[in-house]
Amino acid sequence: MCGIVAITSYHDVASTIFESLTILQHRGQDAAGxxxxxxxxxxxVRNNGLVSDVxxxxxxxxxxxxSGIGHVRYPTAGSSDYEEAQPFYVNSPFGIALGHNGNLTNADTLRAELFKEDRRHINTGSDSEILLNxxxxxxxxxxxxxVEAKAIFEAVSQVHRRCKGAYAVVAxxxxxxxxxxxxxxxxxxxxxxxxxxxDGKEYMITSESTVLDIHGFELLGDVAPGECVFVDADKQLHKQQxxxxxxLSPCMFEYVxxxxxxxxxxxxxxxxxxLRMGEKLAERIIERWPDHDIDVVIPIPDTSRTCAIPLAYGLGVKFREGLVKNRYVGRTFIMPGQEQRIQSVRRKLNxxxxxxKGKNVLLVDDSIVRGTTSQQIIQMARQAGAKKVYMASAAPPVRYPxxxxxxxxxxxELIAHDRTEEEVCELLGADGLIYQTLEDLEAACKEGNPxxxxxxxxxxxxxxxxEVDADYFEQVEALRNDRAKRSNG
Structure with a gap:
């Protein structure tokens, strides 16, 4: 997951891009450019580290x-080396700098094609460099x-023909x-x-609308699936499918x-x-545990707070902030390595x-992926004197890559893979565990856009x-597991 931004203005844009990347810092803490x-x-300029460090x-x-573009990155494939910080640049044709959020599922095929047929050399393990070429x-x-709009749109059409997977791109x-x-x-x-x-109209393209809001840009819309938006040197906007x-198949984890x-x-x-996730989760808890003994709902900050408030209201119990977060520790989920994630949980929450003390507590998290954070927080709750510790996830079990x-x-690395809900509950050390259903989760999001x-x-x-090649899952597991990241990083 990464954050990207592009802007064209009438004045120097570096400070605006810098501020935009700090707004998008939650999407990647490994590198910035x-x-x-x-x-x-x-x-x-690009390097490893937080935006303020780079x-x-x-x-x-x-x-x-x-005019310019910016990128914040956390690694999924390849390594965390400086060479894979973005944007990437090629000098032919015309000179192009590009930032990419997503992952290509046919990167190996494209790498071979680029070398044998297009006569282009790829210098890193990043699929973003492949996409640029x-x-x-x-x-x-x-x-x-x-370069005219027609040529841009023709090139993007060919990118869609050749590239498979997920990609949101600025260049x-x-x-x-x-x-x-x-x-x-x-x-x-x-x-x-x-x-x-x-002076006239200025344009911005970015991962999240919040960046537009903070800088005073009016949201014109989402770039549609398959669409390209091009703003030329005269600040004329062109767009084409x-x-x-x-x-349209947006990633559910963006909302979660x-x-x-x-x-x-x-x-x-x-x-x-x-909010709707919390309402639906409350309905599920009441259906499954009609005689529950929950005294208080406590969110695991920060993402789950929005869900936990209507959940507590729906159950008719108190909502309390029982976990205090150190905001100077990054998001543990996107840290590249299990050891870093484990060490960071205790530094992050108290x-x-x-x-x-003396209460039956329902901890609410947005999701349970590896279970690292959940296990430690449940233990923290018991050490703080909780009688019972229940766990609720606003998302269904994460069982697949x-x-x-x-x-x-x-x-x-997924705690729910090939395990029942009861087995996961036991591994987490909770007195009870409940997941959101996929149907309820999709309904909570789809209600906003039918x-x-x-x-x-x-x-x-x-x-x-x-479409995914049969052996692709084995390839990404070999590239992306924590052992591979330790050796690459």
Missing amino acids: MATCDDDQLFL FGSSDVSKLKGA VFAHELHNAADFS IIPGYGILGFRDPDGIRPLVYGCRETE CATKTQ YFARPDSMIDDVSVYKAR ALELEF NIYGIDMPSVN NIDRFDSSCFSNEYVT
Whole structure:
């Protein structure tokens, strides 16, 4: 999972991109990068670390230009080396810098094609570099001596033909403009907006609408599945559907966990979707445990808080903030390695004894993936004096790998894989465990936009929205498990 942003303005944009990346920091804490364009010259800074670590004041001042792109990354494939920080750059044709959120499922095939047929060398293990070179090759074929919207759209059409999987992309071509496009299934989010200034219209393309809001851009809409949005050097907006077959299939985990609650994704309020998750989970608990003895509902901060409030209301019990979060520790789920995740849970959360002592507590989390955090927090609750500790998940059991850009590939790392709910409950050390059903979760999100026909719920259902080669799952498990990350990192 990554965060991306592109902006074209009438003034230097480096500081705006910097602020935008801090807003998107929750989407990736491994690396950050920025490319800006001043006339025909491109400036690029990228490195491992948080946004505030990568960009000092001297770096921002060197990133000149009135248009640019930015990227925050956490690794799923490849390594965490500096060379895989984005944006990536190629000088032919015209010079292109590109940032990508998602994961290509046919990267190996494309790598071979690029070398044998397109005569392009890939220097890293990143599928984002592959995607950039596919786009660059197709733009070379489509364009003459300059870049026009028609050539951009033809190149993106060929990208859709060749690339499989999930991809939301921003790119900048020096002297010609910025663009963004989204895979034909719309798995990863991408929105665009405009703001009026004294000089004229400025445009932004980014992962989440919150970035637009904070910078005063009006949300024009989501980039549709298969669509490309191109803003040329004259600030003229062009957009076109570039795929022959599309079906909106947004990633369910965006609503459950990844996206900020103040974002809109595919016309669905993430905040309201999470409220509805809590309401439906309360109904399920009452149906399953009509005589429950729950005294208090306590969210595991921060993502589950929105869900836990209507859950407590629906059960008719108190809602309390019993876990205090250290906000200077990153999101444990996206840390590259199990050892880091385990060490970070205790540094991240502390239990308020007065909210646990002598009570039957229902802990609420957005999801249970590896179970690392849940096990330790349940133990913390008992040490704080809780009589009973129940656990509720706003999402169904995560039993299968996500291959579209979320770091849950190795089934052996998923606590619910090949286990019943009762077995997971025992492993977690809880007195009771309840999951949201997939039907209720999808209904909670779809209520915001009835035009969504399906979601990417593959990590819950084992049903994948794109074609996947039979041996692909073995490949990603070998690349992405924690042992591989330790050796690569």
